[in-house]
Amino acid sequence: MSSGTIDIDEFENADDDGFEERNDTERIVLFLDENDDRAWKAATIADRLGLDPDAVSAILSRLKQRGLVRHKRPYWAIADDEERLRAAYRLHRYHETANERYGEERLEELRTDETERVQ
Numbered sequence: 001m002s003s004g005t006i007d008i009d010e011f012e013n014a015d016d017d018g019f020e021e022r023n024d025t026e027r028i029v030l031f032l033d034e035n036d037d038r039a040w041k042a043a044t045i046a047d048r049l050g051l052d053p054d055a056v057s058a059i060l061s062r063l064k065q066r067g068l069v070r071h072k073r074p075y076w077a078i079a080d081d082e083e084r085l086r087a088a089y090r091l092h093r094y095h096e097t098a099n100e101r102y103g104e105e106r107l108e109e110l111r112t113d114e115t116e117r118v119q
Helices: 008-013 024-034 042-049 053-065 082-102 104-110 113-118
Strands: 069-072 075-078
Touching: 024 042, 024 053, 024 075, 042 053, 053 069
Parallel strands: none
Antiparallel strands: 069 075
């Protein structure tokens, strides 16, 4: 859950739309990335972000399948493959932009060689 404040450097360096509401998956990835010096239990991540522990566990499992997080029971950490994380973020933003512009039902029509490469 947000404390209602952020670091002034984060504020100064953010894009104009940098503080739009993030979905739970984004929040978890950002949390792990910002705290990449530690590994976390799913319940602790859920508590820190104000999310349902079962939902966090499910999201972490999906992220692990995609190679975006590491897991050594019971701890989770962000993946150490920065290029893979960047590629996943680019693909995520591409889909968000396409969804906003064309609607969810047309996303399959918008597949390009670049999205295939990033996936």
